[in-house]
Amino acid sequence: MSDRSHHWADIGESTSVRGILLLCFVHRWLGRWPFRVCVYPVVFVHWLLNGTARRASRQYLARVHAHLGVPARRPGALQSLYHFAVFAETLLDKILALGQRYPVDKVTMERQGVLARVRAGExxxxxxxxLGCLELCQVMADQVPGFRLTALVHTAHAERFNRLIRRLDAGSKVELLQVTDLGPADAVKLAERVARGEFVAIAGDRVPVRGGRSVKAPFLGHEAPFPIGAYVLGAALRCPVFTMACTHVGDGYRVRFESFAERIELPRGSRDEALARYAAQFAAWMERQVRDSPYDWFNFYPFWDQVTHDARHE
Structure with missing residues (x-):
């Protein structure tokens, strides 16, 4: 495996907007099973040809089994293929959620503290x-007046998917914002959004595309790099921080918000130690999520072996 393949962004994203729209059309007019008939052969071919993703899936499943005892059987090729199939189904649910067509009665919301802040305009x-289908927070946006969310993403496809979102739902309260290197100007803009009572979401499980630092934290029995961007941003915004997950429960989902920190504090004399503690706290939270729903974590690249962009150019 080349050094270049050790960063998730270098693997590339093969998701096609036209393909997504076609599958949505199949689901809308023919139903879920015809959708599966169309998508499962594609999933199998992708699993067969994408060795990097297949090996990453099997490594993750083996480690979650060894460390947490789930899934109950020792994972093999069939479990990895099922992992890919769950991702394909979840991709459909993401689009249905953004288009306000996912059944609301199949979504359970646990909103500790978040709802109170929305109602207070904070x-x-x-x-x-x-993890799972985070886009189902759109259900909360529909049910709770005033809830708006800006999701920070590192891919170059943010605007393309924003157009897709607007096509599916012109009034969507969820926006994707591409950030390859989160700088002071970005932080100021995001602070303005939070001051207006909006929420900002940032992933804590992918190292930056360019720049930024990561720290090591134990995850499923092995040290893995975790980005510090969420905690640096939290310290700059000086606002309460929550975790958010949306994982499968039965034939639906559970959207769960939990308090992470009332404030992110990064003391000048012990900044690195504080960042490591926050990363370890987040990694422990991730372990709790995958224990409940092991097939819902979708990082199909060598997670434990990833390196930052800058580290590859030193």
Missing amino acids: GGLLVTAH
């Missing part, structure tokens, strides 16, 4: 992971 920071 914003906050949400630290997320690539």
